Amino acid sequence: MSDLQTEFRCPFEDSPSDAPDLLTLEGVTRIFPGGQGVKGVDLVVRRGEVVGICGASGCGKSTLLRLVAGREHPDEGGIRRDYHRLGMVFQEPNLLPWLTALRNVELVLSRRDRVRALEALHAVGLEGAEAQYPARLSGGMRQRVGIARALAMEPDLLLMDEPFSSLDYFTRTDLLELVRTRVRALDLGVIFVSHDVREVAHLCDRVLVMGRTPGRTLAELRNPASGKQGRRPPGLVARFEERVLEAIRGGHPSAACPASSESCPSLRTPPEETLP
Numbered sequence: 681m682s683d684l685q686t687e688f689r690c691p692f693e694d695s696p697s698d699a700p701d702l703l704t705l706e707g708v709t710r711i712f713p714g715g716q717g718v719k720g721v722d723l724v725v726r727r728g729e730v731v732g733i734c735g736a737s738g739c740g741k742s743t744l745l746r747l748v749a750g751r752e753h754p755d756e757g758g759i760r761r762d763y764h765r766l767g768m769v770f771q772e773p774n775l776l777p778w779l780t781a782l783r784n785v786e787l788v789l790s791r792r793d794r795v796r797a798l799e800a801l802h803a804v805g806l807e808g809a810e811a812q813y814p815a816r817l818s819g820g821m822r823q824r825v826g827i828a829r830a831l832a833m834e835p836d837l838l839l840m841d842e843p844f845s846s847l848d849y850f851t852r853t854d855l856l857e858l859v860r861t862r863v864r865a866l867d868l869g870v871i872f873v874s875h876d877v878r879e880v881a882h883l884c885d886r887v888l889v890m891g892r893t894p895g896r897t898l899a900e901l902r903n904p905a906s907g908k909q910g911r912r913p914p915g916l917v918a919r920f921e922e923r924v925l926e927a928i929r930g931g932h933p934s935a936a937c938p939a940s941s942e943s944c945p946s947l948r949t950p951p952e953e954t955l956p
């Protein structure tokens with residue numbers, strides 16, 4: 681564990697394979713009474729990398745996150761946790777409506793630490809909104825507070841469960857870039873769950889593609905755009921998006937949303953200039 685504190689690794693280097701492991705899943709199985717769940721999942725998450733979990737609805741993405749967070753326990757297999765602190769960001773930030781943005785962030789800190797809460801809010805672009813109550817914030821701003829709250833806890837592993845799925849395209853694009861920047865700056869490990877292949881291709885270094893009944897790994901794909909400095913080359917990202925889609929299609933020819941970017945607006949590749 682001391683390695684986690686002492687080892688320095690440039691967050692922009694090509695591959696994080698020499699970075700310390702934060703989390704290891706070996707043959708993790710959790711089958712619910714109806715036969716659904718996840719079966720035999722292997723996964724390693726290292727410091728400095730964003731690992732996506734992608735697949736059709738019901739393939740066990742959230743179950744896998746609950747297993748990682750210790751809210752669910754495996755029937756078989758093992759989970760080794762080598763991180764100090766876990767942060768979480770969900771689809772809805774669930775802010776307390778009677779507290780300001782600042783107090784919502786302060787609330788999660790073990791002792792009231794205004795400076796750290798302010799820094800976290802400013803890092804996600806919420807300068808000037810500290811005293812606003814959630815009802816006065818846009819959906820994207822509320823999610824920024826949710827991200828600030830998670831990062832203020834200084835996690836070394838961050839779990840994100842469909843964090844942008846209720847947001848519009850432009851807000852999502854902004855927040856994807858924000859998360860990418862913050863994750864690099866803080867050198868975290870991240871598990872990013874989404875059924876949106878575009879999001880996954882833009883943000884993740886590696887993607888676990890899952891299939892259903894029960895949830896299992898169909899493929900584990902490395903993003904060729906990973907490790908590139910600055911804006912990821914749109915051509916590489918688009919090719920990776922295709923590969924992820926093909927892997928999902930391979931497991932689920934009839935999967936409604938991920939099977940076709942034509943039928944699912946959130947999967948259409950947007951104009952290049954607006955890509956992060």
Ligand SMILES: Nc1ncnc2c1ncn2[C@@H]1O[C@H](COP(=O)(O)OP(=O)(O)OP(=O)(O)O)[C@@H](O)[C@H]1O
Nearest residue numbers: 712713716717736737738739740741742743744875
């Ligand atoms: N506590 C439970 N008891 C019984 N079945 C469950 C339980 N939790 C999840 N399941 C089932 O396990 C499967 C996987 O659920 P999970 O929520 O992990 O999928 P998901 O990939 O996150 O789906 P979505 O993308 O729709 O959120 C589903 O079929 C779900 O109904």
